[in-house]
Amino acid sequence: xxxxxxxxxxxxxxxxxxxxxxxxxxxxxxTTIGALSALLLTNGNARACSAEYTVKKHDTLYSxxxxxxxxxxxxxxxxxxxxxxxxxxxxxxxxxxxxxxENNYSVQQGDTLYSxxxxxxxxxxxxxxxxxxxxxxxxxxxxxxxxxxxxxxxVGELYTVVAGDTLWxxxxxxxxxxxxxxxxxxxxxxxxxxxxxxxxxxxxEVTEAEIIGVPDxxxxxxxxxxxxxxxxxxxxxxxxxxxxxxxxxxxxxxNGAVISxx
Numbered sequence: 001x002x003x004x005x006x007x008x009x010x011x012x013x014x015x016x017x018x019x020x021x022x023x024x025x026x027x028x029x030x031t032t033i034g035a036l037s038a039l040l041l042t043n044g045n046a047r048a049c050s051a052e053y054t055v056k057k058h059d060t061l062y063s064x065x066x067x068x069x070x071x072x073x074x075x076x077x078x079x080x081x082x083x084x085x086x087x088x089x090x091x092x093x094x095x096x097x098x099x100x101x102e103n104n105y106s107v108q109q110g111d112t113l114y115s116x117x118x119x120x121x122x123x124x125x126x127x128x129x130x131x132x133x134x135x136x137x138x139x140x141x142x143x144x145x146x147x148x149x150x151x152x153x154x155v156g157e158l159y160t161v162v163a164g165d166t167l168w169x170x171x172x173x174x175x176x177x178x179x180x181x182x183x184x185x186x187x188x189x190x191x192x193x194x195x196x197x198x199x200x201x202x203x204x205e206v207t208e209a210e211i212i213g214v215p216d217x218x219x220x221x222x223x224x225x226x227x228x229x230x231x232x233x234x235x236x237x238x239x240x241x242x243x244x245x246x247x248x249x250x251x252x253x254x255n256g257a258v259i260s261x262x
Contacts, residue, residue, distance in 0.1 A: 052125070055090040058160055063197040066185070067156070068094050105146045107138050110208045110224060115250055118157075118206040120146045156184070157204045157252050157259045161196040162234045173232060174200050175255030204254040211261075213245050214238040220258065222251065232257040 053064070061072045061084050068075075072084065078093050086092070105116070113124045113136050120127075124136065130145045138144065159170065167190045171178040182190070184201045192198070209224040220233050220241045231253050233241060241261070252259045 053092050053094045053123075055086050055088055055092060057088045058158075058195065058197055059086060059088070060084075060197060061086060063158055063199065064092070064094070066199045067158070103146055104143050107140055107142045107144060109140050111138060111140075112136075112208060112250070113138060115206040115208055116144075116146060118204075118250075118252060121203075122147050156199050156201040157254070159198045159200050159259045161192045161194055161198060162237055163194055164235050165192050165194075166190070167192060170198060170200075173234075173255065173257045174259070175257075176200070176202065200254060200259055202254065204252050204259055207251050207253065208248065209251060210248045211241060211244045211246065214242050220261075230256075 055064075061075055061081075064086075065072045065075055075081070075092065075094075076084070113127055116138075117124045117127055127133070127144070127146065128136075130147075159174075161170070167182060167187070168178050170192070171181040174181075178190075180201065181187075181198070184199050207222075207224060209222040209229075212221040212223050212228060214220050214233075215230070217235055217238045218232055219230050220238070221228055221230050223229075231251065244261070249261045251261045
């Protein structure tokens, strides 16, 4: 019985790979034709780029659909998915990130491609493509191209709900209206589930800093470039931050509160 089930799974996997390969061929042909046409119309100023996304822990098709402003069905169709299940480490095709305006940015101490990608609402792969980079290393003082404001529409971050969170509490902590938070996540009720991902709309700050400690149950203290600063954290998570004391993390924060720290 297990052999039959295994064979069936293998057949499904093979069929999915064949379908994805065939679809990618069609997309490549269509993209090439479209790019050539655009090139003729715009004297070579057209830019096309596609992106791959590596699924992280707690990601869902719903949260990714929100992030890329598409539907779950569109993501499933693009990736030939038979169900809504995705797993950490899985590579998904996501909508291309359009960039009609680029600005020059001078790299500062503490900057990384990851922090800059978060700040400008793009991906590491896209930043490397814009600048013709082969590695993730950037040097202080170097001028690099970053996406302009047109690519920062629908910007937001994902926050993972912890025990004790309420819709009002999360909205208040991040300085947004409760109804805006509910609408952004298509919530019909105010009830939240532990581990649920919430899309926090609006621009957030990205800071690479060292965790110093937790002065109280609602605050984490960090240090960057020799200067310390504090951010709000959810009640009950202070011990998690205390364990990371002395570690350098990338903190995504808004309204003086931590959205995530990795």
